[in-house]
Amino acid sequence: MRHMTRFLSVLAAAVLAVLPLATLAQDGPLRIEITEGVIEPLPFAVPNFVAENTAAADMSQQLTRVVAQDLMGTGLFREIPPDAHIARITSFSSPVQYADWKAINAQALITGAVSVGAGGALTVKFRLYDVFSGQEMGSGLQFNGTTSGWRRMAHKVADAVYSRITGEGPYFDSRVVYVAETGPKDNRRKRLAIMDYDGANVQYLTDSSSIVLAPRFSPTGDRVLYTSYETGFPRIYVLDVASVGRRVLETGSGSMSFAPRFSPNGQTIVYSLTDGGNTDIYSMDITSGRSTRLTSAPSIETAPSFSPDGSRIVFESDRSGSQQLYIMPATGGEATRISFGQGRYGTPVWSPRGDLIAFTKQSKGRFHIGVMRTDGGEERLLTASFLDEGPTWSPNGRVIMFTRETQGAQGASSLYSVDISGRNLKQVRTEGAASDPSWSPLQN
Amino acid sequence: MKHLTRAALIVSALALAACSQNERFGENGMMGQNNGAQAGIQPGTANDPASPLYFQSSVGDRVLFAVDQSTLSDEARMVLNGQAQWLGTNTDYNAVIEGHADEQGTREYNLALGARRANAVREYLITQGVAAGRLQTVTFGKERPIEICSDEACYSKNRRAVTVLKSGLSG
Numbered sequence: 001m002r003h004m005t006r007f008l009s010v011l012a013a014a015v016l017a018v019l020p021l022a023t024l025a026q027d028g029p030l031r032i033e034i035t036e037g038v039i040e041p042l043p044f045a046v047p048n049f050v051a052e053n054t055a056a057a058d059m060s061q062q063l064t065r066v067v068a069q070d071l072m073g074t075g076l077f078r079e080i081p082p083d084a085h086i087a088r089i090t091s092f093s094s095p096v097q098y099a100d101w102k103a104i105n106a107q108a109l110i111t112g113a114v115s116v117g118a119g120g121a122l123t124v125k126f127r128l129y130d131v132f133s134g135q136e137m138g139s140g141l142q143f144n145g146t147t148s149g150w151r152r153m154a155h156k157v158a159d160a161v162y163s164r165i166t167g168e169g170p171y172f173d174s175r176v177v178y179v180a181e182t183g184p185k186d187n188r189r190k191r192l193a194i195m196d197y198d199g200a201n202v203q204y205l206t207d208s209s210s211i212v213l214a215p216r217f218s219p220t221g222d223r224v225l226y227t228s229y230e231t232g233f234p235r236i237y238v239l240d241v242a243s244v245g246r247r248v249l250e251t252g253s254g255s256m257s258f259a260p261r262f263s264p265n266g267q268t269i270v271y272s273l274t275d276g277g278n279t280d281i282y283s284m285d286i287t288s289g290r291s292t293r294l295t296s297a298p299s300i301e302t303a304p305s306f307s308p309d310g311s312r313i314v315f316e317s318d319r320s321g322s323q324q325l326y327i328m329p330a331t332g333g334e335a336t337r338i339s340f341g342q343g344r345y346g347t348p349v350w351s352p353r354g355d356l357i358a359f360t361k362q363s364k365g366r367f368h369i370g371v372m373r374t375d376g377g378e379e380r381l382l383t384a385s386f387l388d389e390g391p392t393w394s395p396n397g398r399v400i401m402f403t404r405e406t407q408g409a410q411g412a413s414s415l416y417s418v419d420i421s422g423r424n425l426k427q428v429r430t431e432g433a434a435s436d437p438s439w440s441p442l443q444n
Numbered sequence: 445m446k447h448l449t450r451a452a453l454i455v456s457a458l459a460l461a462a463c464s465q466n467e468r469f470g471e472n473g474m475m476g477q478n479n480g481a482q483a484g485i486q487p488g489t490a491n492d493p494a495s496p497l498y499f500q501s502s503v504g505d506r507v508l509f510a511v512d513q514s515t516l517s518d519e520a521r522m523v524l525n526g527q528a529q530w531l532g533t534n535t536d537y538n539a540v541i542e543g544h545a546d547e548q549g550t551r552e553y554n555l556a557l558g559a560r561r562a563n564a565v566r567e568y569l570i571t572q573g574v575a576a577g578r579l580q581t582v583t584f585g586k587e588r589p590i591e592i593c594s595d596e597a598c599y600s601k602n603r604r605a606v607t608v609l610k611s612g613l614s615g
Contacts (some may be wrong), residue, residue, distance in 0.1 A: 185592040211587050214551060232540075233582050234555065256559060256583060259552045272556065274583065277514075277563020279556035300556040316553065323553055346550040360550050386594070389550050405547075409592040436551070 030108055030130040030137060030165055041078035042107055042165065044071065047089045048082065049112030049124070056122075059147060060114035063124065063154045066198075067110065070158035070172045073198065074399075075424030080106050092125060101131045108137075110161055120147040126157045128164055138164050151200055152443065159442075169396035172197060175440040176392075176401065177215040177224050177241075180204065181413055181433035190435075192226060194241065197394075197439070199429035205244055214390070214436045215239075218262045221440040225260040225269060236260045236271055238286070249284065252291050257282075259302050263310050263330070270294070270304040270313060281315055283330070294332035305349045306330065307374075314338075314348040314357055314374075325359060327374065338376035347390050350374075351397040352441075356420065358391035358400050369402045371420055382422045386411075390435070395442040401428060403435040494534055496609045503530045506606040507565060511599075512549075514560035516568055524565060527607055528572030537609045538578040541565045544606070546599035547586045558583030565605040 030042075046068050051060040071077040087100035092113035101109050112126040127140040141160055143153050152173055159170030180193040180202075189208035192215050195201055205224070206212055213234070215226040224239045230248075236257045239246040251257035251273055260271040263283075270283045281301045284291040295301040299319035306313055307330075314327050320337065323344040328335035339345040343363030350357055354374070361368040361381065367388040372379040387405040394400070398420055404427075405413045413435040415428040428437075490497040499505060504527070507520035516524070531537065543562030545554035562581035570576050591598035 186589055188587070211584075213587070255580070256555075258555050272552065274556065274559040277560045277567075277581070279559060300553060300560070302552045302556050303550070316550075318553075323550075346553050362549070365548075387547065407594040409594075411547075411592075411594060 043078050043080050043105055044108035045080045045106035046110040049114045050092050052113050052115035055116035056114040066154035067158045080104055096129055098134045106131050122147045124153045128161050171394040171396045173443045174395050176437050178437040179435045202431050216261050216438045217440045219264055219266045227258040234258045261305055263306050264308055272302040303347045307350050308354045316346045349391050352393050353397035360389040382418045392437050392439045394439055401437045499530055506604045509603040514564045524568050528569050528574050531574045540580045540608045542606045543583045544604050545586045546602040554585035555583050558585045561605045
């Protein structure tokens, strides 16, 4: 695992040096390069958003906190606490006193205003300032919504700030569908649940009367594929998130099917079907229900995942004698092996940016989440534990969430996330034990 | 002390197995064990050679596998010979063969591995004369361990295929 470090300290020093030359200030914009890793988080200040009417007083404070938590949760930013602030922001439109924010070493300043109107209408405005160059970064934005969706509005503000400073796509305004677990190891109860990416707003989608496994979002986040034992046998279901209605997919002759995933256009699914003890990969047109066999080997072929352009599928197979990763055309055909390191490789997932494949690796009794290029090069292991498995990508392809299970009779699963740089490993807050996360695309 | 512990383990394992079965198949379940008992076989008589309890405890309802393998050991074949014989005599029963894996593997792979194991048992029972139509398979991967420690002592018992009887009368 490589921890490369290049940081703003270089840029910041340059900015400081050229401060008297206002025209050059733009040569050193506020910027974090995530791919290069970060040695020190960027200090920012986010004074409580101005409540533009009394109805907005509480919500403006809560909303400001969520913005701060989103940014700090990335590990790339550090908040300068409000009690250290010198300046007070009492009006969204007043000019910013840069000297007061420089004095506390805030490199970024986020100001905002919140108003609550009739019928729970919520308006949130924000501006982002590059304190040391003394100018606004991008223009102010306004979001309109309702008070019930206030957390999403906070995520949208934080997403805009994150994107402007890192140059990366946003990801805070997203959800995660996962398996909520209760009960002891030999009588685990599992049900599908959905939550915001940060663990808020949990909603249960199924009861725990049947085992449910490995939910996967559709590319628009409106549907979820998953495996359930409702019939006593593993079968694939598709669930509509809004109505929570579900239907079984008729996957053909075998009685067992699992490991489903949508194609990028949402029209096709790929999955595994077991027939006569042999597991192969199939695809199905979700409208017509017509299925096509993509692999035909006596070995185990499972865990298929599409490339973002829909042209290829990465999957795992033990045709070489142990679990390894392969890529084949989306229509089937010759597969190319891409994993060659020591150990076993499974559950490959193509990055939404197309550049990397995340996987689970088993080696010397330990489990790892790792990434490699699509040609198998530059393998990097990001985690190590008794049992890590099942990576899922954030919408911007910069963070990976996965299942970590602890060892022993009291062992339990929880969700973790880690940057693709290997930094910022942390547990994701859930109401109880949790496994098999699937990260949604960015919400509209 | 040792004996006590072992006895306690066996009792609790049986209790657990019973538990998970009831729960798995529920009240309207496909499993005929309880229904079968009510339909004529005296309940609680493991000595009755025609009872599912006898099948579980005396014939042996499960076989174990080596790590990442689905080949049947000589010991497993012995057990399955007994199962085939029992099924040949007790034609009121069909069976669902459940394949399981230990926790040392990824979820999807273990599902496929459990299916391989269940199928190995099914194929063998067929060669021993059980009609193919009486035998279904299902995989539970690593979802239903019977032993919960994270050591080989438990893993070796979890890498199993269990022949679960169901009343042929209903299906």
